[in-house]
Amino acid sequence: MADASKAVQNDVSSDDSASLSEERILVLDFGSQYAQLIARRVREQNVFCEIIRHDLDADAIARKKPAGIILSGGPSSVYAEGAPKCDPALFKLGIPVLGICYGMQLACNSLGSQVGHCEAREYGRAALKISQPTGLLAGLPAEMDVWMSHGDQVNQVSEDFVSLAATGTCPFAAVQHQTLPVFGLQFHPEVTHTPLGATILHNFLYTVCGCEGRWHLADFAKLTIERLREEIGDHRVICGLSGGVDSAVTAALLYKAIGSQLSCILVDNGLLRKDEQAAVLSEFTNHFKADLHIVDAEDRFLETLAGITEPQEKRKRIGYLFIDCFKEEATKISGAKYLAQGTLYPDVIESGAAPDGPAATIKLHHNVGGLPEQLGFELVEPLRDLFKDEVRKLGIELGLPEQLVWRHPFPGPGLAVRCLGEVTRDKLEVLREADHIVVSEIKAAGLYRQTSQAFVVLLPVQSVGVMGDARTYENAVAIRSVNTDDFMTADWSHLPYDLLARMSNRIINEVRGVNRVCYDISSKPPATIEWE
Numbered sequence: 001m002a003d004a005s006k007a008v009q010n011d012v013s014s015d016d017s018a019s020l021s022e023e024r025i026l027v028l029d030f031g032s033q034y035a036q037l038i039a040r041r042v043r044e045q046n047v048f049c050e051i052i053r054h055d056l057d058a059d060a061i062a063r064k065k066p067a068g069i070i071l072s073g074g075p076s077s078v079y080a081e082g083a084p085k086c087d088p089a090l091f092k093l094g095i096p097v098l099g100i101c102y103g104m105q106l107a108c109n110s111l112g113s114q115v116g117h118c119e120a121r122e123y124g125r126a127a128l129k130i131s132q133p134t135g136l137l138a139g140l141p142a143e144m145d146v147w148m149s150h151g152d153q154v155n156q157v158s159e160d161f162v163s164l165a166a167t168g169t170c171p172f173a174a175v176q177h178q179t180l181p182v183f184g185l186q187f188h189p190e191v192t193h194t195p196l197g198a199t200i201l202h203n204f205l206y207t208v209c210g211c212e213g214r215w216h217l218a219d220f221a222k223l224t225i226e227r228l229r230e231e232i233g234d235h236r237v238i239c240g241l242s243g244g245v246d247s248a249v250t251a252a253l254l255y256k257a258i259g260s261q262l263s264c265i266l267v268d269n270g271l272l273r274k275d276e277q278a279a280v281l282s283e284f285t286n287h288f289k290a291d292l293h294i295v296d297a298e299d300r301f302l303e304t305l306a307g308i309t310e311p312q313e314k315r316k317r318i319g320y321l322f323i324d325c326f327k328e329e330a331t332k333i334s335g336a337k338y339l340a341q342g343t344l345y346p347d348v349i350e351s352g353a354a355p356d357g358p359a360a361t362i363k364l365h366h367n368v369g370g371l372p373e374q375l376g377f378e379l380v381e382p383l384r385d386l387f388k389d390e391v392r393k394l395g396i397e398l399g400l401p402e403q404l405v406w407r408h409p410f411p412g413p414g415l416a417v418r419c420l421g422e423v424t425r426d427k428l429e430v431l432r433e434a435d436h437i438v439v440s441e442i443k444a445a446g447l448y449r450q451t452s453q454a455f456v457v458l459l460p461v462q463s464v465g466v467m468g469d470a471r472t473y474e475n476a477v478a479i480r481s482v483n484t485d486d487f488m489t490a491d492w493s494h495l496p497y498d499l500l501a502r503m504s505n506r507i508i509n510e511v512r513g514v515n516r517v518c519y520d521i522s523s524k525p526p527a528t529i530e531w532e
């Protein structure tokens with residue numbers, strides 16, 4: 001059996017990253033919810049950035065030849081037992097280091113400064129007064145808003161440090177070491193609540209670290225395509241299509257690299273949205289001349305879901321049957337050696353699969369592992385270095401249509417997790433129609449790109465209504481629309497009332513069997529985006 005861990009993309013990823021990023025920034029992750037956001041903010045400034053374990057030793061870090069190092073925030077106190085630490089030799093490498101929040105406390109503490117509890121935990125907006133508007137803080141006004149979120153802070157700096165800026169409660173809100181290239185920020189420059197945070201990161205990258213800004217997606221695409229072509233040779237690659245942007249961009253890269261050696265499989269599990277199979281088919285045939293296999297498996301999926309109401313059991317059954325259907329089709333394709341997946345960077349780091357990625361495994365992602373081993377394929381993951389917004393930009397770069405590139409995400413188990421309780425053909429039909437109305441109305445209002453995900457959930461609830469003169473006893477549906485950057489946290493979309501009213505009217509008038517529409521106003525956490 002082929003070794004799935006010997007993935008083509010691991011080669012592509014590390015070599016490409018190396019050549020694209022002789023200039024790279026490393027983020028040491030101390031458990032911050034913002035580590036990925038820091039990496040994205042750096043890449044937005046055209047510098048490649050990678051998140052690594054906080055405890056990697058200084059020699060291993062130096063071998064990666066970073067232009068600079070960022071120490072992320074984190075929930076611990078530097079004095080707490082078991083608090084995550086970095087190798088102190090890191091500060092003596094001569095490589096610029098920027099500590100953010102906990103990262104700052106750690107850097108300052110390692111270099112002789114004192115950290116202690118603040119009088120009051122500081123959380124939220126604060127006014128930063130800048131005393132040294134040069135270097136890291138060049139080009140900034142004397143006073144600006146910053147976002148604080150900390151219980152500890154640097155209370156006393158060693159004489160090696162100078163304060164660059166302060167807030168009312170935090171005398172060392174920004175500091176610089178006098179002889180080492182070490183800087184600290186008590187606030188978070190990476191969040192949008194620090195409106196001029198990008199200028200600070202820009203100063204760190206370009207002035208302090210001397211970066212030139214060599215990370216461009218067009219170069220990434222070109223190099224990845226060349227490398228895929230070289231690595232795959234004349235073998236065949238199978239790529240699963242879901243209708244989503246990740247699998248489409250994966251297929252587009254592969255198609256540019258190996259053309260007709262690419263075979264794509266779309267498993268229609270009968271849980272897709274209205275007209276989705278046809279949309280994927282037309283997008284596909286307009287853009288690729290590759291071999292496409294559509295597996296019509298609606299009956300099999302409905303059969304395996306019959307009588308099942310427990311959400312996890314539904315997901316499991318869908319997952320297993322998907323693998324069976326995919327496997328059956330894949331084994332019909334002769335000579336295939338590789339399986340392509342649209343795994344993204346957050347999936348890789350969250351699953352703990354990145355070679356020097358953060359130590360903590362937060363969740364095992366559905367995309368990583370499993371299928372390729374079972375099928376005896378080697379894995380190709382050309383997007384495993386990219387964030388979602390980069391994948392979208394790459395899709396545009398590769399000539400994919402806007403409506404595909406900006407499509408809202410759709411879960412693998414499809415409408416089954418939006419049809420609460422047992423899934424039946426009739427319920428799916430109701431859901432499809434209602435969902436279509438909601439998405440069309442959001443598009444018509446010009447709000448599709450401003451919302452991150454919008455859909456309908458069919459509730460296992462019937463309620464009394466009145467239509468004409470008659471009493472009705474029919475289904476209730478919930479509209480869910482969320483805004484989010486990363487899908488880990490989300491706010492409900494504050495959609496205009498007249499839009500909500502149009503959706504509700506149309507659903508009740510046009511979808512048979514629905515007499516009540518609710519709007520879900522829960523944020524994540526504590527709710528999740530999907531209902532099951």
Ligand code: XMP
Nearest residue numbers: 366409410411412413453487524528529530
């Ligand atoms: P939750 O409901 O966990 O969803 O807040 C976060 C994002 O993930 C999507 N999602 C899934 N995607 N397979 C997928 O491919 C799944 O099993 C799955 N479950 C949730 C969800 O639609 C949202 O975008």
